[in-house]
Amino acid sequence: MTATTPRPADAIDIATIRATCERVLWSPSRFSTEETERLNSLVLGHIQLLVPELSSVTSHLSADDQDVAAHVLAETERRLQLPRNTPTYLWDMAVQCRAIVTLYDWAKCAPEPSPV
Structure with missing residues (x-):
């Protein structure tokens, strides 16, 4: 993947999420x-x-990274269905959140796919 300038008007505060x-x-x-x-x-x-947001920019990722994003999103959806009162829930969701924000940050800096 080749990094380029991030797309403008990004309302997501990546630093705060991290x-x-x-x-x-x-x-x-x-x-x-x-x-x-x-x-x-x-x-x-x-x-x-x-x-x-990640779902809307995954097409900017390589095929392998799209597979990773799909896995992370599916696992996040699965974990959101779990009881929230377990001792590890917060930690597990923070891991998922960090993975999502990393993929999102990476995807938004990737060049947009060329129209076919």
Whole structure:
């Protein structure tokens, strides 16, 4: 894939999403119940924002990366159906969110596919 200039008018704050994921994934201690609920809401909100955005730009990715994106999106959908009160739910969803934002960032910098 060849990187080019990102497309304009990108309303998604990638840095904030990455920071939220890092907070969850690299915290040396457990969160309070209130902080867990707050972070859960943040991560799930990021995912709800990113899923349709990633879906709309996957055609900009190589075939292999499109397969990865399809897998990540399917796994995210599966995990969204799981009970949210498990000890690992927040961490698992932060992993999914980080994967989605990485693929989205990569896809939005990729050149648009040529019309056939």
